[in-house]
Amino acid sequence: MNLETKTLKTDVLIIGGGTSGCFAAITIAESSKAKVIIAEKSNIKRSGCLAAGVNALNAYIVKGQTPETYLEYVRNDSEGLIREDLVYTMSQRLNSVTRKIESLGLVIQKDESGEYVSRGVRNIKINGENIKPILAEAVEKTPQITVLNRINIIDYIIKDNKAIGAYGFSIDENIFYVIYSKAVICATGGAAGLYRPNNPGYSRHKMWYCPFNTGAGYAMGIRAGAEMTTFEMRFIALRCKDTIAPTGTIAQGVKAPQVNSSGEEYEKSYGANKTFMRMYSTVEENKRGKGPCFLKTSGISKEEEEELFKAYLNMAPAQTLMWVEKGMGPSQENVEIEGTEPYIVGGHTGSGYWVDTKRSTTIEGLYAAGDVAGGSPQKYVTGCFAEGEIAALSTLDYIKGRENVDVDNNEIISKLNEVENFLNEEAVIYSVEDIEDGMQKIMDQYAGGISQGYAYSQGKLKVARERIDELLELSKGLKAQDMHELMLIFEVVDRLFVCKILIKHLEERKETRWRSFQENIDYPQKDDANFLRFINSRYEKGQIRIILRNLVRRDDIYEHRH
Amino acid sequence: MSIAIDREKCTACGLCRQVCPGSLLYSDGQGKTFIKYPKDCWGCTSCVKECHFKAIKYFLGADMGGKGSTLYTKEEGNLMHWIIVDFEGKEKIITIDKSKANAY
Ligand SMILES: Cc1cc2nc3c(=O)[nH]c(=O)nc-3n(C[C@H](O)[C@H](O)[C@H](O)COP(=O)(O)OP(=O)(O)OC[C@H]3O[C@@H](n4cnc5c(N)ncnc54)[C@H](O)[C@@H]3O)c2cc1C
Ligand code: SF4
Ligand code: SF4
Numbered sequence: 001m002n003l004e005t006k007t008l009k010t011d012v013l014i015i016g017g018g019t020s021g022c023f024a025a026i027t028i029a030e031s032s033k034a035k036v037i038i039a040e041k042s043n044i045k046r047s048g049c050l051a052a053g054v055n056a057l058n059a060y061i062v063k064g065q066t067p068e069t070y071l072e073y074v075r076n077d078s079e080g081l082i083r084e085d086l087v088y089t090m091s092q093r094l095n096s097v098t099r100k101i102e103s104l105g106l107v108i109q110k111d112e113s114g115e116y117v118s119r120g121v122r123n124i125k126i127n128g129e130n131i132k133p134i135l136a137e138a139v140e141k142t143p144q145i146t147v148l149n150r151i152n153i154i155d156y157i158i159k160d161n162k163a164i165g166a167y168g169f170s171i172d173e174n175i176f177y178v179i180y181s182k183a184v185i186c187a188t189g190g191a192a193g194l195y196r197p198n199n200p201g202y203s204r205h206k207m208w209y210c211p212f213n214t215g216a217g218y219a220m221g222i223r224a225g226a227e228m229t230t231f232e233m234r235f236i237a238l239r240c241k242d243t244i245a246p247t248g249t250i251a252q253g254v255k256a257p258q259v260n261s262s263g264e265e266y267e268k269s270y271g272a273n274k275t276f277m278r279m280y281s282t283v284e285e286n287k288r289g290k291g292p293c294f295l296k297t298s299g300i301s302k303e304e305e306e307e308l309f310k311a312y313l314n315m316a317p318a319q320t321l322m323w324v325e326k327g328m329g330p331s332q333e334n335v336e337i338e339g340t341e342p343y344i345v346g347g348h349t350g351s352g353y354w355v356d357t358k359r360s361t362t363i364e365g366l367y368a369a370g371d372v373a374g375g376s377p378q379k380y381v382t383g384c385f386a387e388g389e390i391a392a393l394s395t396l397d398y399i400k401g402r403e404n405v406d407v408d409n410n411e412i413i414s415k416l417n418e419v420e421n422f423l424n425e426e427a428v429i430y431s432v433e434d435i436e437d438g439m440q441k442i443m444d445q446y447a448g449g450i451s452q453g454y455a456y457s458q459g460k461l462k463v464a465r466e467r468i469d470e471l472l473e474l475s476k477g478l479k480a481q482d483m484h485e486l487m488l489i490f491e492v493v494d495r496l497f498v499c500k501i502l503i504k505h506l507e508e509r510k511e512t513r514w515r516s517f518q519e520n521i522d523y524p525q526k527d528d529a530n531f532l533r534f535i536n537s538r539y540e541k542g543q544i545r546i547i548l549r550n551l552v553r554r555d556d557i558y559e560h561r562h
Numbered sequence: 563m564s565i566a567i568d569r570e571k572c573t574a575c576g577l578c579r580q581v582c583p584g585s586l587l588y589s590d591g592q593g594k595t596f597i598k599y600p601k602d603c604w605g606c607t608s609c610v611k612e613c614h615f616k617a618i619k620y621f622l623g624a625d626m627g628g629k630g631s632t633l634y635t636k637e638e639g640n641l642m643h644w645i646i647v648d649f650e651g652k653e654k655i656i657t658i659d660k661s662k663a664n665a666y
Contacts, residue, residue: 046581046608055664109663117663125663129642150585171585202564203623205584205604212584212604242626253666307665310658313644317607317633321622324646324654325631484585484598 001423003169003176005416009404010037010146012395013181015153015166015217018048019381020370020388021187022135023097027392029144034396036145037179039168041487042212043149044136048189049210049371050381053129055249055315057108058380059094062118067091070122071554074378077274079513080532081230082350083375084554085357090376093386098124101385105134120252129314131381151177152487153216155415156184156224156366157407163224163366164405167415171483176416182402183365183395186353187388190235190345190371191215191498193436193491196444196451197341198244206318208237208244209343217372218344219494221353222501222539227362227547229374229536230350231498232505232518234342236454238279241336245316247295250335253311254304256297258282258337260290275348279339280515283453294334305331339516341450342443344498347371347379349517354536354549357558358394359387362538365398367391375534375552422489424479432488435475439496442467447503448519455519461507468499501537504544508535564603564623565610566632567595571617578609578618611635611642619647 012028014021017040025036040047061070070091075082098116102108107127109117116124139145153168157180165180192209205211222228238247250256257265258278267273270281282293300308308330312319323329346352352374353361361368369387370379379387443449446464448456456464475493480486511527512520534549552558574593586599587609595617597603610618610633622628630649635642644656 042583042585043580046606047583051583051604051606051608055666107661107663119666125665127658127660127663129658129660149580199623199625201623201625202601203605203626205602206623206626207604210583210604211602243622249664249666306656309656311664311666313642313656313658314664317620317644318605318622318626320644320656321620321631321633321646322627325622325629325648326627487585 001174001420003174003416003420005176005178005412007178007180008037009180011035011181011399012183012185013166013179014038014185014187016040016048016186016188017044017139017147018187018189018370019050019135020384021185022139023385023388024185024187024369024392025139025145026142027389028396029142031393032396033144034399037181038139038145038147039151039153039166039179040147040149041152041171044139044147046132048213050132051210052317053315054131054381055128055246055311056119056123057098057126057382058123059378059382060098060116060118060122060124061091061095062121062124063115065121070094073122078350078377079526081513081534081551082377083552083558085552085556085558086355086376088554089357089390090379090383090386093389094382097382097385097389101131101134104138106131123252127314152490153220154419154490155220156363158224158363159405159407162364164407169419169483169486171487174483176419178412180404180406182399182404183367185367185369185391185395186217186221186361186372187368187370188217188372189213190343190347191218191495192343194344194439194443194495194499194502195341195449196440198338198450199242206244208239208246208340209345213371214491214494215344215498216490216494217368218352219497221361222497224363225538225540226366227354227536227538228501229352229354229534230505231344231502232509232535233349233351233514234517235345235348236279236342236516237340238282238337239340240319241338243316243318243322244340245312245319247337249311250295250297250308250330253308254297254300256295258293259296259334260285260293262290263296266290266293276514276517279517282337283339283516287453292336294336296334297330298332298334300331302331305329339450339454342448342454344502345371346374346376347384349377350374356560359391360394360560362560367395419486422478422480422486425481426479428477428479430474430478432478432485432492435471435478436492438471439468439492439499443499447499447506454516455521456506457521458507461503465500465503468496468503472496472500501539501544504537504546505535508546564600564605564621565597566619566621567597568617568619569594571615573615577612581608581612583608607635
């Protein structure tokens with residue numbers, strides 16, 4: 001099949017119209033006359049993590065707290081390995097971006113004095129069901145922003161080591177896109193679907209993280225030689241069994257502790273209350289034969305139960321349906337919990353692009369924000385807004401006085417050929433699904449998935465590395481009948497690239513820093529002397545080069561040396 | 563996780579097809595919607611909320627303990643009604659005021 005080539009030009013190209021992408025676009029339009037294109041693989045109205053809604057704003061500086069205390073919390077929760085400059089500059093903006101989203105229409109609960117009502121030390125209460133349509137509407141009514149829905153972006157256009165746009169294709173029409181821009185912001189979110197999921201059969205996509213965020217942004221950066229950080233800090237979420245719905249709403253809402261099958265509260269016996277320890281303690285209880293584990297909800301009132309029904313409908317409706325269908329709500333029965341498969345998601349942990357304080361990646365002209373950017377865990381929705389805002393303002397500085405640059409026509413043709421080669425009705429042995437199954441099985445068994453209690457050894461990682469490379473080779477022979485299938489091919493190839501880099505990072509961190517998230521059987525202890533530093537990587541000429549980098553302090557301004 | 567579309571009720575308005583975050587919904591020959599990749603459904607209910615004709619019903623897969631109940635929504639001003647119908651046809655309606663924050 002042959003594709004028609006369409007060429008577009010803009011000032012700033014934003015890849016991914018999700019949380020940070022939409023916020024970045026709005027920021028650019030409000031602060032300048034620059035023209036923006038958002039290229040989004042689905043439709044910005046409900047795309048990405050926010051599709052079903054969110055429960056609360058998890059990152060807000062409530063009364064009595066400060067950006068410094070938020071930084072302290074993140075540093076402690078991540079065992080010291082964070083980019084303080086990034087977390088701090090994000091924290092400073094958490095409250096202003098919250099006011100902004102409220103002004104766009106998000107319902108946030110206030111008390112009599114007009115203060116937002118908090119849920120715990122860092123969360124505020126909202127009605128988050130329609131947060132994505134609210135953002136999308138603000139974008140769509142801004143004439144400076146052009147939204148291209150249902151365009152899957154596949155790679156950056158690079159010239160003289162600078163990002164000057166991106167390639168993509170429509171999932172509906174036979175069109176190949178060449179989009180030139182003076183600067184690019186990558187906001188494609190994290191990566192799900194790398195490991196075998198909790199529900200591997202019919203409900204395989206009933207997972208916590210957005211299954212349509214397939215690590216495209218990471219993979220494009222990897223292929224372009226951008227420096228990546230901390231992929232080894234995977235995120236594994238503690239979730240409600242089967243529905244994989246968030247547990248924080250119950251744990252914090254009705255103050256339900258984690259208990260084992262004998263009803264014992266086990267968390268404290270494992271030491272510090274950190275995100276990864278809540279997960280690890282649950283894995284361990286199960287290993288010791290004390291599972292299944294639950295959130296102890298039985299005994300809550302009927303009114304509390306009704307409020308939980310509503311809270312879940314606003315974010316994870318499957319959970320409410322499950323309760324109602326069973327005829328047994330949380331007031332009568334404790335809620336069973338389990339760990340998810342590992343995800344790579346820089347909004348919760350530190351994985352992603354290695355960016356400077358301005359959120360520029362190591363490729364000039366390319367910025368990153370949200371779950372795709374590394375070094376700054378615990379961003380959540382508001383942190384993604386904050387990063388989108390910082391990246392947007394940085395691109396405005398960068399594009400001053402710059403013109404659009406074109407790439408050599410031969411390069412376009414060679415990229416187009418690469419894409420068209422997949423579009424072929426020829427019968428082949430392997431389907432995308434086969435490659436995906438293979439990848440998820442290998443990652444599960446050899447790179448610390450659910451079946452292994454999240455642990456892995458150097459020996460197993462070696463097998464994983466070899467098998468993922470084989471699958472990458474096999475994936476070159478995949479064929480698509482139509483444009484949607486073409487997207488599915490690129491998704492699995494992107495995930496294989498993410499797996500490849502992830503495995504290397506897991507091999508390099510020869511310690512165990514974050515139990516469960518990064519659990520190396522050969523090196524079960526934390527080793528600050530050697531590993532309180534970042535493991536970064538660059539993919540160059542088919543080889544992964546590892547770079548160790550030191551911590552960056554709160555008031556430092558980190559700059560890349562290009 | 564998936565949704566079921568009632569072909570009889572579908573008026574071919576096309577709204578649901580525009581919002582699916584996975585672009586899983588397509589038009590059949592007559593403009594009516596079908597889910598092309600049922601196993602890829604995330605269960606986000608975006609399409610369900612978009613349909614004003616109760617044509618899209620949301621259910622839990624049998625592998626997740628589903629028992630045949632379905633869920634759909636109806637909007638009325640600030641109110642969002644979530645209607646759960648069990649396999650015997652018994653309804654439970656949960657109404658959420660969209661202008662109010664979650665209690666939890
Ligand atoms: C189920 C769930 C519940 C959550 N609940 C909360 C909560 O209650 N409170 C809270 O504070 N945080 C919550 N979070 C975290 C928060 O929602 C995320 O950290 C944040 O939304 C991520 O924003 P992002 O911009 O990085 O990614 P997203 O918002 O997911 O945006 C990524 C966008 O990129 C698009 N895209 C991907 N690949 C391509 C490509 N190749 N070409 C073009 N476009 C592409 C996607 O379609 C998507 O629109 C939750 C997350 C999840 C998954
Ligand atoms: S929104 Fe409802 S009526 Fe409209 S196309 Fe979809 S299923 Fe049919
Ligand atoms: S529930 Fe969500 S993922 Fe599933 S078909 Fe509807 S819009 Fe798409």
